[in-house]
Amino acid sequence: MSATTASPLSADVRVSPRRRITARGFRALMGMHVKLFSREPGVAIIVLVPIVLMVIFGSIPGTKKPQADLGGRSVLDVYVPTIAAMVPLMIACTALPTAMASFRERNALRRFSVSPVLPGGMLAALVAVLSSMALVGVLIVVVLGLAVFGAHAPTNLGAVISAFVLGFTAVMAVGMIAAARATSSGMATGMGTPFMILNFFFSGLYVPVAQLPHAFQTIGEFVPFGAVMDAWSGEGILWQHLAVLAGYTVFGGFLSAKLFRWE
Amino acid sequence: MPVIEVDRLHKEYRGVIAVDEVSFAVEQGEIFGILGPNGAGKTTTVECISGLRAPDGGSVRVLGLDPRADRDELHQTVGVQLQEAGLPEKLKVRETMELFASFYREPAEIAPLLRRLGLADKAEARYKKLSGGQKQRLAIALALVGNPRVVVLDELTTGLDPHARRETWGLVEQVREVGVTVLLVTHFMEEAERLCDRLALIDRGRVVAVDTPAGLAERTGGGQRMRFRPSAPLEDAELLALPEVDSLTRRDGRIELVGTSNLVQAVTSLLARRQIIADGLRIEQATLDDAFISLTDHAQEN
Numbered sequence: 001m002s003a004t005t006a007s008p009l010s011a012d013v014r015v016s017p018r019r020r021i022t023a024r025g026f027r028a029l030m031g032m033h034v035k036l037f038s039r040e041p042g043v044a045i046i047v048l049v050p051i052v053l054m055v056i057f058g059s060i061p062g063t064k065k066p067q068a069d070l071g072g073r074s075v076l077d078v079y080v081p082t083i084a085a086m087v088p089l090m091i092a093c094t095a096l097p098t099a100m101a102s103f104r105e106r107n108a109l110r111r112f113s114v115s116p117v118l119p120g121g122m123l124a125a126l127v128a129v130l131s132s133m134a135l136v137g138v139l140i141v142v143v144l145g146l147a148v149f150g151a152h153a154p155t156n157l158g159a160v161i162s163a164f165v166l167g168f169t170a171v172m173a174v175g176m177i178a179a180a181r182a183t184s185s186g187m188a189t190g191m192g193t194p195f196m197i198l199n200f201f202f203s204g205l206y207v208p209v210a211q212l213p214h215a216f217q218t219i220g221e222f223v224p225f226g227a228v229m230d231a232w233s234g235e236g237i238l239w240q241h242l243a244v245l246a247g248y249t250v251f252g253g254f255l256s257a258k259l260f261r262w263e
Numbered sequence: 264m265p266v267i268e269v270d271r272l273h274k275e276y277r278g279v280i281a282v283d284e285v286s287f288a289v290e291q292g293e294i295f296g297i298l299g300p301n302g303a304g305k306t307t308t309v310e311c312i313s314g315l316r317a318p319d320g321g322s323v324r325v326l327g328l329d330p331r332a333d334r335d336e337l338h339q340t341v342g343v344q345l346q347e348a349g350l351p352e353k354l355k356v357r358e359t360m361e362l363f364a365s366f367y368r369e370p371a372e373i374a375p376l377l378r379r380l381g382l383a384d385k386a387e388a389r390y391k392k393l394s395g396g397q398k399q400r401l402a403i404a405l406a407l408v409g410n411p412r413v414v415v416l417d418e419l420t421t422g423l424d425p426h427a428r429r430e431t432w433g434l435v436e437q438v439r440e441v442g443v444t445v446l447l448v449t450h451f452m453e454e455a456e457r458l459c460d461r462l463a464l465i466d467r468g469r470v471v472a473v474d475t476p477a478g479l480a481e482r483t484g485g486g487q488r489m490r491f492r493p494s495a496p497l498e499d500a501e502l503l504a505l506p507e508v509d510s511l512t513r514r515d516g517r518i519e520l521v522g523t524s525n526l527v528q529a530v531t532s533l534l535a536r537r538q539i540i541a542d543g544l545r546i547e548q549a550t551l552d553d554a555f556i557s558l559t560d561h562a563q564e565n
Contacts, residue, residue, distance in 0.1 A: 028365035032354060039353040106349030111405070114313050114343035116335060116366045 025117050029125035033099070037129070046095060047137050050086040054141045057083065058149030070210050073233070077152045078208050080145035081160075081232040085203045085225045087137030088168040091130050092175035093196035097188035099126055100179035109262045119262050127172070134168055154232050163231030163238075166245035170224040171199065173252025180260040202226030209233075224248050266291050266326060266413055266444045267312060273320030274307050281307040283468035284321070294435065294445040296459035296476075298452075298551075300559055304468040305448045306346060309417050312446065313343045326412060339368055342406035342414040346421070352391035356382055356401060359390065360408060367409035380404045380434060396427030403434060407443075414438060417448040432458055452551045462551075466559040479554040486524035487548060491541035492517045493534070505529045517543070 037043045057063055063075040070078050100123070103109050109119045145151045154160045175192055182188035200206065202220035209220060209229055220226030227241035265288035274282040282304040289295040299305050310316040311323050314330035314337050323330055328337045350359055360377065364370035377383045380400045385393065393401065399419065406414050416435065420428040435458055439445055449455050455462055456476045464471045464479065472479055480486070497518070502508055507529040508522045520526060527546055534541055 022366070025366040028362050032351070032358070032362050035358065036351055036353055103351065106352065107347050108349045108351055110315075110345055110348040111350055113315060114338060114345060114348075115363055115405075116338040116409070118334075 026121065026125055029117065029122055030129050033126050033129040036099070037095070037133075042098075043095060046087065046090040047133070047140075049090075050083050050137060050141050051144065053083050053086070054080070054144045054149075058145065058151075064150065070208060071233075073152065073210075075208075076145065076149060078204060078210070078233075080142060080151045081154075081229055082204045082208075083145070084138045084141040084164075085167070085228060086200070086205065087141065088134045088164075089171055089196050089199050089203075089225060091134045091137075092168070092171035093178070093192035093199075094189055095133075096126070096130055096172065096175045097178035097182050097192045098185045099130075101182035101185050101188035104182070104261075104263065105184050107263065113262065130172070131168070138164065155234060156231075156238070159231050159234075159238050163228045163241060163245065166242055166249065167224050167228035170245045170248035170252065171195075173249045173256065174224070175252075176256035177252055177259060180256040199223055199225040203229050264327070265289055267295070267446060268324040269308065269312065269321070270323075271321035272308060272311055272318050272323060274304075274311060274316065275319050280468055282311070282318075285463075285465065285468065285470050286321075287463045287470060287473050289444060289446055292439065292442055292444055293460040294439050294447055294458050296455045296462040297446065297448045297465055298455045298459075298462050298555065299450065299465035301450060303465045303559075305450075305465055306417060308465070309343075309345075309415055309446070309448050313341070313345070313415055314338070339409060340412050342409055342411035344402045344406040344414070344416045344419065346417045348402070350390045350401070353389055355387055355389050356393070357386040359401065360404060363405050364408050369410050371408050371410045373408070376404055376407060379437065381430070394427075396423050396430070399423060399427070399431060400434070403431070403438075407438065411443060413444045413446065415446045415448075419447065419449070420451065420454060428454070452555060456551045464555065464558055471558045472554075476551050479558075480548070480551050481524050482554055482558070486522060487526040487546065488519070488521045489527055489530060489544065489546045490517055490519045491544040494540040494542060495537070497534075497537070497539060501533070502530070505533065 057079050066072050066074050112119050112122050146153050178188055178191035182191055202223040203225035222244055227244045230236045231241045267289035270286050272282050272285040285308055297305050311318050314334040317331050330337050360373045377386055420431050461475055463473045499511055502511055507526045508520050510521045512519045
């Protein structure tokens with residue numbers, strides 16, 4: 001048949017996908033970030049502090065009693081999402097900006113920009129590693145709280161998962177603004193910390209959200225992890241919380257892309 | 264076909280001209296130097312060649328590729344060592360090499376490369392712990408890890424002690440021996456003289472001259488300079504009649520002559536014919552240094 005007479009060479013014509021980054025290169029970059037984080041003493045805190053806090057809260061006998069001023073929930077119930085929220089917040093507000101800043105500080109991005117991996121690939125690998133860290137951290141805290149210490153699970157699991165995921169993208173997008181500009185680790189910490197504290201406050205880390213004045217509760221609905229907490233406890237209107245989180249994600253993403261400097 | 268072709272390259276930063284009109288071509292397998300004073304536009308030129316910056320005018324081709332449009336392909340075959348490009352401090356030498364090797368289609372083997380660069384015993388050391396010379400050697404190793412056909416080395420030996428500098432020069436020669444074309448940016452005359460087959464002298468964003476180091480040195484007019492005390496009286500006119508002699512000065516019975524690269528030969532044969540002995544003979548070869556000064560000074564006058 002004439003259709004089979006095509007030259008065998010045609011199979012050898014290199015269909016070069018001209019990918020900016022190979023899967024192998026991307027894995028190697030993620031490995032680099034993991035190694036660098038494991039050699040950074042501060043990073044252990046991000047994972048350990050929430051876990052230790054969870055264990056302490058879970059071990060205090062009185063925390064499992066339902067309380068009227070918490071809307072019938074126990075202290076433990078209230079603190080599981082709050083402590084879980086510490087992980088993405090610390091990752092987005094400190095780990096991300098400082099990691100980027102330390103690369104920028106040492107002009108390492110210049111080195112990457114003349115390799116086949118452009119700095120964007122390096123940033124993507126960083127975000128991938130941080131996202132996995134956040135996921136693992138949140139899961140450990142939540143599983144500890146619910147399965148080990150017996151806190152009550154949220155009723156609307158879909159709402160909670162989507163709120164946590166969007167909450168993470170929201171704070172990562174805002175953290176990326178700091179990551180876009182900071183030229184030293186100190187500057188990165190300085191830029192990220194106020195936003196982190198704000199989120200800690202409205203996620204009820206210092207005072208449970210239910211005990212805050214009404215006006216503060218309303219403000220909290222418009223702070224990323226305030227909105228996530230409401231979604232967890234079933235307060236307010238879910239779509240509004242998700243819209244707030246999506247808004248931060250889009251705004252932060254846009255602004256950081258605008259402001260980003262590689263060098 | 265030249266490996267690197269730069270044609271009327273022009274680049275401005277906020278209205279300030281960094282590179283005005285730079286043209287040169289680098290042939291396969293040579294070590295081509297870009298020499299010039301600080302701020303002459305050397306680094307900008309290299310950054311345009313490496314695809315880091317888009318030219319405002321003119322064109323650049325490297326291995327037939329457009330450094331901006333074909334950036335990905337370019338970085339597979341062109342290794343670049345940049346000035347002031349750091350690395351993560353807590354990454355070890357071997358880890359850094361493995362990381363960058365993973366980006367290339369056909370990476371070089373890491374262990375032999377580290378051995379060649381004298382970094383084998385530093386493979387497990389963190390970047391932070393390396394000396395300046397070791398960091399530079401790692402930068403060269405990273406520029407070579409993709410098995411490039413062209414390497415661009417920008418201010419390779421700045422900040423190195425004389426010993427480390429010489430070692431690094433040896434490495435560059437080794438690189439060329441395996442057929443890699445080298446584009447070397449420098450402001451060290453000695454480095455350019457020792458390593459480069461040809462040089463482009465850049466000043467104020469323009470190419471002042473392209474030649475071999477010896478050719479450039481000759482261009483200054485003062486190819487050679489000699490001083491001696493003649494054992495018998497010698498007429499000025501006799502010496503000045505030689506086409507190789509450009510100028511003559513007498514001081515304390517000594518004659519100082521400046522002339523072309525054949526000056527010494529012409530004068531000594533004249534002295535031999537006249538059976539005059541040149542006492543206290545001193546000969547100075549015009550160096551690239553002289554060429555550099557005279558050519559870049561000249562550019563400033565215009």
